[in-house]
Amino acid sequence: MVGATTPCVNPAAPPFLFAALVSYQDGGTLIDSANRPGGRGTGLGQWRFERNGQYQTRMRFPRQVDSEFDGFNDVTSTISLLGNNLYSAQIRVRVLNLDGSLRVELCGQTEGERFAADF
Numbered sequence: 001m002v003g004a005t006t007p008c009v010n011p012a013a014p015p016f017l018f019a020a021l022v023s024y025q026d027g028g029t030l031i032d033s034a035n036r037p038g039g040r041g042t043g044l045g046q047w048r049f050e051r052n053g054q055y056q057t058r059m060r061f062p063r064q065v066d067s068e069f070d071g072f073n074d075v076t077s078t079i080s081l082l083g084n085n086l087y088s089a090q091i092r093v094r095v096l097n098l099d100g101s102l103r104v105e106l107c108g109q110t111e112g113e114r115f116a117a118d119f
Contacts, residue, residue, distance in 0.1 A: 001112030005093055008107040015108065022112075032059055039064060043075070055079040063095070071103065072096045077110070085114050 001022060004015035020034030024047055032043030045059025057077045063070050074094040081087050093106040 001089075001110045003089075003091065003108055003110030005091065005106040005108030008092070008105045011107070016106070020110075030057060030059060032061065040073070043073075045075070053081070055081075057089075069098070071098050072100075087112055087114060 002017070002019050004017050006013045006015050018034055020032055020043075022043075023031045023033075025031075028046050028048055030043075030045045030047050032045070034040070034043070041062040041064070043059040043061035045057060047055055047057045049055055055078070057079065058075070060072050060074050063073050074096060075091060077089040077091040079087050079089040089110045089112075091106075091108050091110055093108070095103040095106065097103050
């Protein structure tokens with residue numbers, strides 16, 4: 001998936017762009033591997049299917065600044081499937097300080113392609 005976020009209160013700010021690989025497991029868990037060296041850790045979370053045909057997700061990952069632990073990002077998203085293998089999602093990222101207090105809230109969207117591992 002690829003995506004972009006900006007501060008929710010200032011959507012005119014330059015976007016933060018990112019790429020990630022998210023693996024959704026049966027039973028409702030997910031693993032996000034968008035780590036970059038010294039920047040963040042692996043994201044772990046949950047997903048669920050909603051009656052309106054969309055999916056809801058929530059995950060959390062540790063964040064580092066100069067390889068030092070600097071808090072967590074708490075990410076929620078609403079995913080809509082577009083055809084068989086494409087999707088679009090609205091995301092909200094709560095950037096949390098070490099003590100769990102809110103530093104900033106980011107809003108954005110992602111797009112991606114889902115694929116199955118056919119062995």
